[in-house]
Amino acid sequence: MRMIGLAGIIGIVLLSGMAYGNLLGKYYAGVNIDVDGILQTQGLTERFQRVDANIDYWNGSAYYMWAPISGQWDNYTVEWTGYIRIDVPGEYGFGTISDDGSQVWIDGQLIVDNGEGQWYDWEDNMGENEPGEPNQPVYLNEGYHAIMVRFYEGPSYDGIELWWLLPNSGPSDIPYYGTTFHGTPPTYNPNTNWAIVPASVLMITEPCAMDLYSDGVINLRDFAILASEWQTLTPVVGDLTGDGKVDMEDLALFVMFWLEPCFVS
Numbered sequence: 001m002r003m004i005g006l007a008g009i010i011g012i013v014l015l016s017g018m019a020y021g022n023l024l025g026k027y028y029a030g031v032n033i034d035v036d037g038i039l040q041t042q043g044l045t046e047r048f049q050r051v052d053a054n055i056d057y058w059n060g061s062a063y064y065m066w067a068p069i070s071g072q073w074d075n076y077t078v079e080w081t082g083y084i085r086i087d088v089p090g091e092y093g094f095g096t097i098s099d100d101g102s103q104v105w106i107d108g109q110l111i112v113d114n115g116e117g118q119w120y121d122w123e124d125n126m127g128e129n130e131p132g133e134p135n136q137p138v139y140l141n142e143g144y145h146a147i148m149v150r151f152y153e154g155p156s157y158d159g160i161e162l163w164w165l166l167p168n169s170g171p172s173d174i175p176y177y178g179t180t181f182h183g184t185p186p187t188y189n190p191n192t193n194w195a196i197v198p199a200s201v202l203m204i205t206e207p208c209a210m211d212l213y214s215d216g217v218i219n220l221r222d223f224a225i226l227a228s229e230w231q232t233l234t235p236v237v238g239d240l241t242g243d244g245k246v247d248m249e250d251l252a253l254f255v256m257f258w259l260e261p262c263f264v265s
Contacts, residue, residue: 022202023082023147025052027069031077031152037115039103039150041079047072053199055080055149058097058120058159060188066159077152078160083144083206084197090167091137095124095194097176097186098151098160105148111138120157120186126165126172137165144206162197169193203256205240210254211262212237218257226254 028044047069057066067073084106086092094112096102099120104112114123125136151160165172175192213221229238229246238246240253 022051022053022199022204023055023080023149024204025050026079026081028077028079029069029072029075031075031154033101033152037113038110039077039101039152041077041150044077047076051204052080054197054202055096055160055162056196058161060186063157064099064159065157066153074153074155074158077150079151080147080149082147082202082204084147085144085201085203086140086142087201088167089140089142091139092167093124093126093137093165093172093194094197095122095126095163095165095174096149096151096160097122097163099157100152100154102149102151102160104162105146106138106140107145109138111136120159122174122176122186124163124165124172124174144203144208147202163194164197165194205253207257207260208262209240210257210260216262218254218260218262223254226250 026041026049027047028041029047030044032040032043034040057068058064065073068078069076094104094106096104096112096114097120098114102112102114103110104125111125112123114121125138127136149160149162163175170193172194173189173192175189175194176186177189207218210218210222212225213219215221226238226240226246229235231246232238233245235244235246238250240246240250243249
């Protein structure tokens with residue numbers, strides 16, 4: 001009966017499109033920039049967490065106000081963490097346009113430092129907007145790579161987008177015209193070969209966390225282990241979400257990776 005019940009739940013999860021992913025966003029009151037110019041979250045007050053499909057919070061206007069924290073229009077920080085799936089190995093570009101500043105880490109390495117202040121500004125790891133700066137694309141192997149994006153808002157308008165440039169896309173043609181957007185509304189470039197990083201490649205966790213049987217793929221063996229700990233309060237490996245029990249949230253996360261191979265670069 002337990003297995004039949006879980007099979008029914010899986011059907012409901014699949015039909016409803018329920019998923020436990022893409023990036024985990026932590027929203028903080030306050031801003032902390034250290035002496036090296038790195039955005040930090042230490043000492044800030046966490047207001048809430050939520051799952052965000054991707055980072056696409058701007059409408060192209062210089063006067064856009066995102067204001068994700070109710071009652072906190074200014075002076076806040078957001079940290080997104082998760083994994084990005086790379087299907088084609090090669091050299092990748094990453095960039096942000098944000099008001100105010102933003103930074104991007106891949107596998108623990110800071111690759112984009114968009115430290116601009118007011119108004120929307122573009123920065124990437126391909127040397128755009130910095131005359132004389134060499135291109136610095138990041139080489140990524142096939143697999144899942146840790147990604148972290150931090151963003152802060154001081155006063156006034158706010159928003160952010162996360163973009164990428166895929167391998168073999170040709171010379172970089174950034175998404176917005178101009179070399180600086182201070183006080184000047186940015187203009188979208190319809191010929192850009194950059195794209196906003198889609199939700200389909202972003203995940204809160206990576207498949208190996210679901211490979212409970214350790215056979216390299218997420219399958220019925222792993223499901224059997226998850227089922228054996230269903231709704232227990234002392235799970236050994238089935239508590240995938242870390243809330244101390246095995247329940248619908250763990251199942252929804254597990255189903256999202258069904259039959260995915262387990263490989264991490």
